[in-house]
Amino acid sequence: MTIYGGGGDSLLTFKGTIASQGISIAPIIKYLVESIEDLEVSDCRFNTDEEARLDDALEKYIVLLSETKKFAPETEREMLEAYELIAQSLVEETKELARNEKICAELALKKVYLKYRESFKSSGSSLIALREADLRSVAASLANYLRGREPKSTLSVHGKIVVAEDVTPTDVIKFAKDGVKGVVTMKGGVTSHAAIIARGNDIPYIIIPDLRLENINNGDIAILDALDGSLVVNPGEKEVENYRVKVARFEELKSILRRSAFAKASTLDNQVIDVLCNIRDIEEARAASTGGCDGIGLFRVEFLYMTRDKPPGEETLYTAFTKVAEFFEGKTVVIRAPDLGADKPLPYIPLKEENPFLGLRGIRLLLEYSKEIFTPFLKAFLRAQRSHGNLRLLLPMVTTVREVLETGELLTRVAEDSFERMATSNIRIGVMVETPAAALMVDKLADTGLIKFVSYGTNDLTQYTLAVDRGNANVSYLYDELDPALLRLLEVSVSKALEKRIEVEVCGEMASKVPAIPVLLGLGVKGLSVNPAQVGLVKYVISKLNASNLGKDLVSKVLNASDVEESKHIIKEYLLSIGLKELNPWL
16 A cells, blocks of 8 residues: 655644654544543532542553553563552542541542642652653552543554653553554653653654644554654655665664674774663563673662652562573672662652752662661671672762762671671772762772672762753753763763773663763773663674774764764764764654
8 A cells, every 4th residue: 555645835844853763654543532621520529429429530540550461571560550649649549638628539639630740840850850741640540430431442553653642651551552654642751651651662762842733634654763763744655665775774773783682892903891771670680681782781680669658678678689690690790879868859768958969869869778778788688798799889979089989988887787697898889980980989989899890870960060950841951961061071081081091881771872882992991781672782883893992993083072063963973974874763
């Protein structure tokens, strides 16, 4: 079947932000859902059956989550379990408000949601505000059940591009199961759960804030190019044929990248680079263990702390650590101590801070609450390390030498108090370099004698260096890991670490970005820790580089760039000059 529109006056082109890469050509289907903010209730008196109605809505929502879990990726089941806890809390608070104010369940639910929405948004951080999308998703589902509206399960998205104001994570999971060809929304963020799920399922997804849904009709043919961030509605025959060629090339390249994932990452001049993986839970570790990862460079354990009403005990932590260690027997597994606070608040540690990203977070919080949180974690870590021997300890958000020394003292006390009386001299400890302070003091951190490796968390390091909240739409254009200011800081810091014979890894998103890889290798980085889905791409890029020439041919020029645009241009020209034209979609 020929797929093209008339072109000419009917053709519409929109530009947006890429949330998940890919290309597709398919008909549009509009996915329209009333938001909870727009909920209007005409007759809102309290009745004796309000609590029963809320219980019924909760029961139906839990059934929906259970059904969704059956075909959800393993990595997202934890999120669905968290949604169930959010729903239960919302319903309990809604019941209380309905009773106290003598109002119906719908209005009470809306009031509770709006209260928390404002709390999220008043945090001053768009990263925290993105978590509001999860709350909105749960509240909207409960509101629909209260009004007797079942989810749009009859809407057929197979082979179509969904266009919507916003989508929930459960929507995207269902879309993936039903064979959607792409997603376009007006709201959302590249770090939202919906975007993460889209990337995990290879669903092209872009966010276009100025999209006008009234200008688009169901059945309109569209080209969704989530490599350059465009949506072309009603393209002509020539545009469609050109994109068919682009789609074929992209699919061929993806096949090559999948095969590359299982090769050893080695440059043309035989420098071996470790391509490790970032994981969030045990199931993601299980999947990563068969996906070509050379080990785990970052095991984020926060999920064990954030879905409970108290910190996890030693046995719970020990079980999680040993399972991951077993999946990667004989390979490195870096476990980061819980990076709590900031955008990961805890219900059992009430913190009221005007700027939580500059507050009690990371190692600061762990040392402040060492008895409740840090000590059980260290006990479980030491036991698991004694059993398997392949674990490393990573300290989050370190800014001072004193924090490293205090951690060393605590670790020694925990080991001495343990019935196993373990020696800590062989424990490989590293620090996350996420602040300019840590980056510039890395040699002094190494001089403590406790630090064996550093892992650059470039997400926060970029944010703090450039003074940019990467989730804030007003300034997000300034957030870029290839900014010469950040690259200069990395050059100074990595040089200091290598002089002290400290192993250097990068675990932020920068590690998986094609233009950044040659720069990082040129700086002397020997370990990159990335999302499991990016392993093949990263190894493929590494295999095409001559590491010994990168410092002279590329890094020196980039460090001398005046701004990020010049930096990017230099890198792109270099990669094209060595024959990597096929990677143009990632440049």
